[in-house]
Amino acid sequence: MTTIMTTPGAQTRRGRFFKLDMWTATSLGLLLLFGLFLLYPLFGVLKESVLDGEGGFTFANFAKFFANDYYFGTIRNSFMVSLAVTVVSLVIGVPFSYFYTFFKLRGAKFLFVGAVLSCMSAPFIGAYAWILLLGRNGIATRLLEAVLPFSIGSIYGFGGIVLVLSLKLFPLVSVYMNAAFRSVDISLLEAASLMGSTGLRRIWQVMIRLTVPTLLAASLLVFMRAFADFGTPMLIGEGYRTFTVEIYNQYLGEIGQNHNFAAAIGIVGVVVTAAVFLLQKFAANKFSFSLKAGSPVQKRRPRGIGGALVYLYMYALIGLALLPQLYIVYLSFRNNNQVVFLPGYSLDNYRQAMSRLLGRSVYNTIFFAVVALVIIIAVSVLLAYLVVRRSNAVNNFLDTVSMLPYIMPGAVIGIGLVIAFNSPPLALTGTMTVMIIMLVIRRMPYTIRSATATLMHLPMSMEEAARSLGASKLKAFWRITVPMMSAGVASGAVLSFVAIVTEMSAGIILYNNQTITLTMSAYVAITRGSYGLACAFSAILTVLTAVLLAVYLKFTKEEDVKM
Template identity: 25%
Template sequence: MAFRSEETKNRLLNLLKDPVLLITIIIIFAALAIFIIYPIFKVFSASLTNRSGQFDLSAYTKAFSNRYMRQGFFNSLLVAGLTAFFGMLIGYIFAYTINRTDIPFKGFFRTVAILPIVFPPFIGALSIIMLFGFNGLITAGIFGIRNFPVYGLWGLMMAQVVCFFPVAFITLDGVIGTISPTLEDAAFNLGANRWQAFRKVILPMSIPGIASTMLVLFIESLADFGNPLILAGSKFPVLSVQAYLQITGMYDTRGGAALAVWLLFPSIVAFIIQKYWVGKKKYVTVTGKPTTSVLKSVNRPVKWLLFSLCMLMAAFTLTIYATIFWGAFVKAWGMNNTLTLENFRYVFDVGLEAIKDTLIIAFTSTPISALLGMVIAFLLVRKLFPGRKLMEFTSLLSFAVPGTVIGIGYILAFNTKPFLLTGTLAILVLNFVFRYVPVGIQSGVALLNQVDPAIEEAAYTLGADNRQVFTRVTLPLIVPAFFSALVFAFVRAMTAISAAIFLVSARWNLITVQILSQSDSGRLSEACAFSVILIAMIMAFILVLKIFLKNKVSLSGSESMGQG
């Protein structure tokens, strides 16, 4: 204990010697407290106190005694669990097939596997209605079925798995890709067959990645709002939607807050398990990867079976998104398929302000979120200071908190002085900044752990201070992580709905809210047109960013060669 106290004292003394670093840490802690912890606290506070400010559990007893609400909680867990399993399974099949077989079109499958990430999550739900609904292209148009249960568990599961399996693929692609095929060679040399090599070598080494992936998908699905709002239906209540309806429909803030707390607990538990237990467990191999092992991992029939499964999922995924583009150019989906541009005229007539607002909010929040992520990552990896673990946990916490909870929290926290932000641009920007900063932090931490600290130490030796080292040495070295954070923050800001739907106002609206509004009104073609405009803006941003990054790298390389 004395040793720890002495260590803490030394860290404080070092901080006092660098006031810029100290002020930066204080500001970040204050920002995390105000914009992450305080809203969550307000949700708890609202659910536990009555109008007189007295402690009161009636909101919880009312929620628990309501059979419909209890069913919503169990439905949320059911959908999250099924999404975690099937999303992981499909992601694993894609990752294993790409890394362990010599199938053709690997680049195509890899592209399709990550395609849903850049699309708004609820667009899949919209497309599933158009394909399998009452006038669905597949159910009604091809099979003549008009009573397919698209609203409820089956429709919602299709949307969730399509939306979230790319998250599983990205993680598992890295996991399987780092398992050396020479380990399978050793198993073959010891007399194992292909199934035994997979079951006793590849699968056990994949388990930490599988567990981590399932927990992440569980959190993502539990927090999702857009797909359940469109597809859950009245007979299949989901808690995130019920909390929203409790506030906006019933005007019961306490009841909505109680449901939000109910939803928060499994998310936080899954996040802690994933981050601090499963996330620490991994196997690493450092040997080479001879091509012969890749070819021997599966026999010919299994290879083509895996290829067929990947092709089937790829075809379904492409159909989902192609349907959106087709729907944007027809007069009335399912009733009048005459090609027209009227839907886009409608978009720019009715939704032009929402488009402008969305771009302003995204372009304002994106660089702030990405830069803040890099600063926090730098502090976590390169600096020792009291409360470092607390900063890490708090800054990553918003990843685990469902958007519904964040939205309710921001309404409660910033609706009165001294933080009166309701209805302003600031509340939307701040929501996006602190909601999506964890990705920048994780990207920055991962890359900084691969950068030799000796490079920064050399700069300190030459007389540079912390600000100069970060801006001139560290930040240029983590440019890839910075741009990854930029892309993610922009895409999420453009496609967010769960928290943002609570925060929009007459002055500031979002395209995603317009899409949901059009869907609720039965104007599916107009909703598709809004979606196409949204997708086009996202793809244009990513393309421009890639060109900029490529030119920047080329320019840096030319300068280095000139200096050399």
């Protein structure tokens, strides 16, 4: 009989190889979830884009897109709009943040709340309100044309899209830059002054150059949000077509549907956004450095004519940014007959909304948001721990995959979920489940980035102390690490929650009457010409967003974001 001897070292290595601990199982579980609900749908979009109507392999959809300027122009238009919105947002957002950070302004908290509220509203409310204000028969249009000797032009087209999106997205620049400006050591500014660099020259040579990484991060966020926006170009684009609207027309259009071509347009959009993202990452790494203020900024009160101009700039800009939401709330109480608002006030629009799925829309909005947020928080906490505390190739891959929705247009995710789950064994299209999956995928990056950034700054020593006192890995994680992460997770979660309740670009592909939300109800009312009804839905959505913003401020207590 032959006896096979094994050394203790070999047994230990073999046991270690086959050992499946809690965190390895968690990594594999998250890998399975991301693979099923994110990568598999994206593969479905890619596959759909290279098929013809009979299921054969072809590149004809891409050839059609690039050969026909009617279609290729949509990507070009989206890129130009996004670039213009990014530039304008920087031009007006950086001074706003500079004045907010370096001056002791009366009503500073109102300015901050107004800025954040304006960028957290539903993506189409601003466009809709500006149509009512500056449209061909808008109230502001009539007033200005009665006073001015020239025509003020049209809100429709390229200029209107840039105006609406810039007023909506510039607060993203200011919120990011607030933290960057506060990190600048005041001694550097004093040294620059001693060397003769003062005024605007000092701001450019010192302040702007020191905050380049933050500027690049804010620019990327604004660009991505503008590039993926559906509601604004759909409502006021008219002849100026963007690719998000073209995807919708090709996938759900009343004139004709071409799902393969819509998928091809979506893939082109993903490639463009990925290229922009990689370019931003390259630039950010090139200018990467850390700032820590040894001498913090000392705010001063604005005085004289310059101070008056600062106040005028700040409050005028916030007034313009908030004007759409305030006007919508006002119009929600006006009498109207479809597209015409009549004299007098009543609650008829809200009564009409109650008979038009208001209850279901509110319930779905809150239910989807709560369930999606619970899942987002659980996944974000686990993934952040894996990336920071147990970094390896698999966990770093999960971290990268989790950020894909950050750079992807929502319509692509919506189409991918329809393709992936439109037939057995997982026929989820048209159900609440697929809506929740979509919301989790779309808005998870906010909380993941916030949780990861928070955990990176937490010491490992407390967790190790708990382990040395006999606590298990799970107990140490649950009782020590999670509570310490709670503030950062909460701030990211509220941002995710607000983004969830205003989601539109992916939801419009997936919703039906059973899964309709407030955002969808308002949009449907607009497209059907029921302006009073749309105002009622939008006003309720605005109030809900304001409440969520109050929760956000309660948890964060600071004017920055951890992204």
